[in-house]
Amino acid sequence: MTQRTRNWLLLAPAGLWFTLMLVVPLTVVLIFSFGERGAAGGYVPAFTLDQYANLPARWAAFKNTMTLAPLGTIAALLIAYPLAYFLAVRADPKWKTILLVLVIVPFWTSILIRSYAWIFILGGRGIPALLDWVGIEGVRLINTPFSVLIGIIYGYLPLMVFPIFVSLDRLDKRLLEASSDLGAKPWHTFMQITLPLSIPGVATGCLLVFILLMGEFLIPAILGGGKVFFVGNALVDLFLQSRNWAYGSAVAVTLVVIMLISVTAYMRFIHRLGATREDVSIM
Amino acid sequence: MRIYAAFVYLFLYIPIGVIALFSFNAGRHASQLQGFSTQWYGKALSNPFVMDAFETSLIVAFVSASCASVFGTMAAVALQGMKGPLRTAFDLLIYVAVMIPGIVIGIATLIGLVTIFDQVNPLIAKLFAEGAAPTLRMGFFSLIAAHTMFLMALVIIIVRARLAGMDRALIEASSDLYATPLGTFRQVTLPQIFPAILAGFLLSFTFSFDDFIIAFFVAGSETTLPIYVFSSIRRGVTPEINAIGTMVLAVSLILLVAAQILLQRGKKKS
Numbered sequence: 003m004t005q006r007t008r009n010w011l012l013l014a015p016a017g018l019w020f021t022l023m024l025v026v027p028l029t030v031v032l033i034f035s036f037g038e039r040g041a042a043g044g045y046v047p048a049f050t051l052d053q054y055a056n057l058p059a060r061w062a063a064f065k066n067t068m069t070l071a072p073l074g075t076i077a078a079l080l081i082a083y084p085l086a087y088f089l090a091v092r093a094d095p096k097w098k099t100i101l102l103v104l105v106i107v108p109f110w111t112s113i114l115i116r117s118y119a120w121i122f123i124l125g126g127r128g129i130p131a132l133l134d135w136v137g138i139e140g141v142r143l144i145n146t147p148f149s150v151l152i153g154i155i156y157g158y159l160p161l162m163v164f165p166i167f168v169s170l171d172r173l174d175k176r177l178l179e180a181s182s183d184l185g186a187k188p189w190h191t192f193m194q195i196t197l198p199l200s201i202p203g204v205a206t207g208c209l210l211v212f213i214l215l216m217g218e219f220l221i222p223a224i225l226g227g228g229k230v231f232f233v234g235n236a237l238v239d240l241f242l243q244s245r246n247w248a249y250g251s252a253v254a255v256t257l258v259v260i261m262l263i264s265v266t267a268y269m270r271f272i273h274r275l276g277a278t279r280e281d282v283s284i285m
Numbered sequence: 286m287r288i289y290a291a292f293v294y295l296f297l298y299i300p301i302g303v304i305a306l307f308s309f310n311a312g313r314h315a316s317q318l319q320g321f322s323t324q325w326y327g328k329a330l331s332n333p334f335v336m337d338a339f340e341t342s343l344i345v346a347f348v349s350a351s352c353a354s355v356f357g358t359m360a361a362v363a364l365q366g367m368k369g370p371l372r373t374a375f376d377l378l379i380y381v382a383v384m385i386p387g388i389v390i391g392i393a394t395l396i397g398l399v400t401i402f403d404q405v406n407p408l409i410a411k412l413f414a415e416g417a418a419p420t421l422r423m424g425f426f427s428l429i430a431a432h433t434m435f436l437m438a439l440v441i442i443i444v445r446a447r448l449a450g451m452d453r454a455l456i457e458a459s460s461d462l463y464a465t466p467l468g469t470f471r472q473v474t475l476p477q478i479f480p481a482i483l484a485g486f487l488l489s490f491t492f493s494f495d496d497f498i499i500a501f502f503v504a505g506s507e508t509t510l511p512i513y514v515f516s517s518i519r520r521g522v523t524p525e526i527n528a529i530g531t532m533v534l535a536v537s538l539i540l541l542v543a544a545q546i547l548l549q550r551g552k553k554k555s
Contacts, residue, residue: 005466008466012360013364013371016356016441019430024393027397027398028385028397029397031389034396045396084286087286092287107542108298108301110492112497112511114495115530116301118304121522122300122303123300123303156296159296160297213386217387219498220497234386237389251392251396254393257386258386
């Protein structure tokens with residue numbers, strides 16, 4: 003058996019699986035998005051742009067996603083950076099790995115259960131009850147954009163910390179010593195050496211979190227109580243409740259297109275900041 | 286700086302702690318602590334709906350993680366050192382599988398499979414006697430197929446990273462010493478990438494076990510544990526859900542620690 007045949011045989015199961023379960027389904031979504039809704043739901047073949055013309059009907063979902071996804075990304079970044087800096091530069095090397103693992107582990111556990119936990123903390127008997135006791139009354143936290151934002155930060159913080167940690171950890175610590183030996187103040191050292199060299203990590207973290215937030219469904223469903231909804235929530239409604247497959251497909255295609263455009267624009271921007279393309283990678 | 290870090294760790298772990306704490310609450314009301322009890326664990330474990338959903342989740346996670354590990358490793362080995370259009374096509378497929386939001390994967394699988402089934406079912410019906418024909422529908426197998434697709438991409442990424450860090454000279458030496466390609470794979474490559482494969486399996490298992498969004502679309506009439514938990518939360522917070530949540534978190538934590546140890550050991554060996 004030649005190496006070529008062997009490689010083909012090794013790749014065949016994965017190739018077939020990807021084709022049948024990824025390429026074909028995505029193509030069907032694209033085709034359906036140009037179709038029409040059947041009388042009893044589902045899909046009727048057609049070629050029309052009606053579904054796309056009707057997109058403004060779900061404007062609120064797009065607006066929420068397009069504001070809370072970037073906002074959540076930036077908030078997660080602001081909280082994650084100091085922690086990643088602490089872990090990479092300041093923490094005792096003995097404890098470094100353990101501390102890092104402690105940050106990452108929650109990310110791999112059920113986001114459903116972790117979001118659910120915040121119902122307790124933000125719900126009527128949680129923080130609002132505490133505030134009530136201190137004298138601040140009538141604060142409502144659950145089912146607001148704030149609770150969704152907390153859920154987002156909580157859910158995706160680990161994903162932001164990790165790449166920033168990696169880029170700060172790789173940074174040659176002698177550069178920092180040299181800078182301070184040459185009389186630079188700590189703040190200047192940070193702004194001129196640490197921050198620029200950690201840009202690849204920051205860029206990767208933001209990209210990962212942003213991509214996942216664009217398709218978010220669970221956090222707004224659990225902590226937004228139907229008042230704060232994302233495109234993901236609109237999609238669940240369209241496919242599982244109203245069974246409007248054609249319109250739902252158009253919404254899904256639009257979501258992916260918006261994602262692709264923003265990610266491309268973002269990569270261009272990062273590129274201009276001086277990071278090479280290999281530095282910003284999701285794999 | 287330290288105080289700040291301590292705060293972030295509190296932020297990360299308090300919610301998990303709160304769930305674990307309330308799962309041992311004796312009271313019937315989910316939000317008032319009334320003494321210690323393990324009754325909710327007993328209730329959860331004797332609830333047939335919970336156990337059914339748990340069983341479904343376990344089987345789906347085990348089968349999809351196994352398929353993904355085998356086919357993903359095969360693909361990663363073949364892709365190693367390969368160039369040309371086939372390589373580009375696979376890189377693109379892996380990229381798309383990881384980049385496209387889970388919810389879109391779920392939707393696409395749902396309408397893609399339903400469309401295929403609608404075409405295939407009449408054909409199957411013709412082959413069988415009246416009423417004896419099996420019909421393809423969403424359920425167990427669509428769940429496994431969708432999870433395997435996504436997890437395969439994950440396994441390929443993990444195993445490929447390990448293969449890239451491997452010493453090529455060993456493989457060349459092995460073939461210079463007249464080992465067959467299969468022999469080289471079994472005796473040189475496999476022992477080196479095995480920790481990565483096992484770690485990929487464990488991560489895949491956790492992912493499949495915890496996945497809600499893809500399963501929500503493709504599970505058909507089946508209920509997985511996350512789907513059960515989600516629909517219960519909709520009906521209100523109960524101590525039983527806290528007990529289930531704590532158990533789910535504990536299972537994921539154990540698997541994660543195992544995967545982490547394996548990955549670290551793999552790194553040390555090379």
